[in-house]
Amino acid sequence: MPEAGQRPTPGGFLSRARTVAPPTWSRWLVPPAALSVHLTIGQAYAWSVFKSPLESSLDLSGTASALPFQLGIVMLGLSAAFGGPMVERNGPRWAMFISMICFSTGFLLSALGVATGQYWLVVVGYGFVGGIGLGIGYISPVSTLMKWFPDRPGMATGIAIMGFGGGALIASPWSTQMLAAFGTGTGGIATTFLVHGVVYAVFMSMGVFLVRVPPAGWLPRGWAPAKAATHALITTANVSARNAIRTPQFWCLWIVLCFNVTAGIGILEKAAPMIQDFFANTAAPVSAGAAAGFVALLSLANMAGRIVWSSTSDLIGRKNMYRVYLGVGALLYLTVALAGDSHNFVFILCAVGVLSFYGGGFATAPAYLKDLFGTYQVGAIHGRLLTAWSLAGVLGPLIVNAIADSQAEAGKTGPALYTTSLYIMIALLVVGFVANELIRPVHSRFHEPQVAEQGRQDAVATGRGGS
Known part of the structure; x- marks a missing residue:
């Protein structure tokens, strides 16, 4: 309970009220917050790196090895559609946090699935759970960026969504190097998935802590909406x-x-x-x-x-x-x-x-x-x-x-x-x-x-x- 004369804290750390920026906050800190999420979930475009190792180590067909990616893209659209209202209601920090938990957990479940030879866990982990992280994370910064950049909404959303397109440029060589170091057997793939889950959680947390929404009535300096x-x-x-x-x-x-x-x-x-x-x-x-x-x-x-x-x-x-x-x-x-x-x-x-x-x-x-x-x-x-x-x-x-x-x-x-x-x-x-x-x-x-x-x-x- 707050002491007499003190105002109660508006919600928890993840609430929208706790993300309102102070007057001196720079709007240019918001695109990096968005990029920390989009560069991570853009890893989906690099799934092909794991196809051949999975096919060899778990005796899978090409169609089967594509299932986690395909389910992930389907869940991206569905979770974005059904989770969109919650993202609007709860704010970008909550959305980025949920995305981080789901996307990282998807890799951890995939690591367990490969290590135990249970491929269905990879499909459920990366495709279903991780796919929810893809969808929530993809839309998490959209409305916030447009509120911060009413003068350049196309540029603002382009910066963030550029990260999703470029995520594979980071993930592909990084994943390839880890597979080369750990091996392409079940143990090496599981370890690679495990490292992905942990490192991506740390990277996405930067966006969770950094993202802010503009205070009421905020305008870009020197910009006259009436003109x-x-x-x-x-x-x-x-x-x-x-x-x-x-x-x-x-x-x-x-x-x-x-x-x-x-x-x-x-x-x-x-x-x-x-x-x-x-x-x-x-x-x-x-x-x-x-x-x-x-x-x-x-x-x-x-x-x-x-x-x-x-x-x-x-x-x-x-x-x-x-x-x-x-x-x-x-x-x-x-x-x-x-x-x-x-x-x-x-x-x-x-x-x-x-x-x-x-x-x-x-x-x-x-x-x-x-x-x-x-x-x-x-x-x-x-x-x-x-x-x-x-x-x-x-x-x-x-x-x-x-x-x-x-x-x-x-x-x-x-x-x-x-x-x-x-x-x-x-x-x-x-x-x-x-x-x-x-x-x-x-x-x-x-x-x-x-x-x-x-x-x-x-x-x-x-x-x-x-x-």
């Missing part, structure tokens, strides 16, 4: 997560994200064999080492696109940015299909462009949601939008792999293995382009009456009327 340019798509009201999914705008953007991700992840998942197959019949076939370099280049494009294109969207608007992702992306796929194996540099440049749009689409989505629905429950809305990723994560690889397998069985080689897939991706991007064109301002009937007036005040305070 910010207005745009028809940027709302001055607020829409709840419950109402957002009832709007055609949400589902149009869901289609946009789903098909943009499908087009990118189809290449990303099969990048190395794809470039080798494409130029197998030429005078200069692509070696395994060059294919690995191509994968690394695509990872860099994925990461860079998240900050470059999302920042560009602050200047040209979200709708125009997605016109580039979808329209230019379709043209890049068409160029690859028409060029065939005549020019490998054309293939590489187009693939880099597509993957940069893939990453940019992820990073720009939260700012697009903020424009359409306001900052009220934007994290929860973002979580529900990410179910599009869950479907795309299955759809993209399925299209590319199934068609390539069927074409190979028919005796075809080279670009013919992928031509049909390329035209399907073009069609999907065109559908996404049309869906983006159909997005209009959200009708006032979806606005929250109890926060409508607060929304107008927030528009003045945070500049939601600016673009």
